[in-house]
Amino acid sequence: MITIKSQREVELMKVSGSIVAAVLDMIGEEVRxxxxxxxxDTMAEACIRDHGAVPSFLHYRPKGDLSVKPYPATLCVSINEEVVHGVPSKKRIVKEGDIVSVDCGAYKGGYHGDSARTYIIGDVPSEVRKLVTVTKECLERGIAQAVAGNRLHDISAAVEEHARSNGFSVIENMVGHGIGSELHEEPAVPNYGRKNTGVKLREGMALAIEPMIAMGRSRNAVSKNGEWVAVTEDGNPSAHFEHTIIVRKDRAEIMTLS
Structure with a gap:
């Protein structure tokens, strides 16, 4: 069921969203x-808890699915060909030329905030830099469609059109989602689709819009050795940006801006 958030709920989500933004700002300054x-991950958890919140991802697993081990960290840190769900480790070292996608969630006052950014480490090939820029633009174009009266897949189509027109692939089996008192709520928000299809957007819907865009021809993210992390099918780099937004009449309200 898709829920409509009251203004009280929106205000609570703003708090959680601002905490996530603060974490990602800090990561942007510190990652090297x-x-x-x-x-x-350690820095992020400390920042979240210093704000009186708890990490949304730590110990998370899909409801009712006991076959999945709880997620063991605060952040998802996915490097280069890793699309999402990269588990932080003392063995994984950030290197010159990497692109590092960081996904973060915080829970406070009964509501979640969720956002992701991709950081460029040093010098990278121009096409990789373009990938990161275009993925961020895909998010912006998707958010621009998140207004009351539009259809859900207007968001999806805007993301897909911009990615493909720039020569990149859309990861189709990883999607955005509704968000609120639960980290993942209805509806699913795919990054591909046809305009004028999907549920009608209503003011007060809360969505986490998150383009995952790749170089090469990968259409799916695949599990790496049965672990949480999912990588591109062909080993090419992938970028990831995400905001939590509230659907409004004229312009979406972004909960996770800096």
Missing amino acids: EGMTTLEL
Whole structure:
């Protein structure tokens, strides 16, 4: 069931969203060559807890699915060909030329905020830099369609059109989602689709819109050795950006801006 958030709920989501934004701002300042992804995770957890919140991802697993081990960290830190769900580790070291996608969630006052950014470490090939830029633009174009009266897949179509027109692939089996008192709520928000299809958007819907865009021809993210992390099918780099937004009449309200 898709829920419509009251203004009280929106205000609570703003608090959680601002905490996530603060974490990602901090990561942007601190991430550098030679760091481990576990160091980033430790910093993020401390920041979230200092704000009186708890990490949304830590110990998360899909409801009712006992076959999935709870997620063991605060952040998802996915490097290069890793699309999503990269588990922080003291063995994984950030290197010159990497692109590092960081996904973060925080829970406070009964509501979640969820956002992701991709950071460029040092010098990268121009096409990889373009990938990161275009993925961020895909998010912006998707958000622009998140207004009352539009259809859900207007968001999806805007993301897909911009990615493909720039020569990149859309990861189709990883999607955005509704969000609120639960981290993942209805509806699913795919990054591909046809305009004028899907449920009608209503003011007060809360969505986490998150384009995952790749170089090469990968259409799916595939599990790596049965672990949480999912990688591109062909080993090419992938980028990821995400905001939590509230559907409004004229312009979406973004909960996770800096």
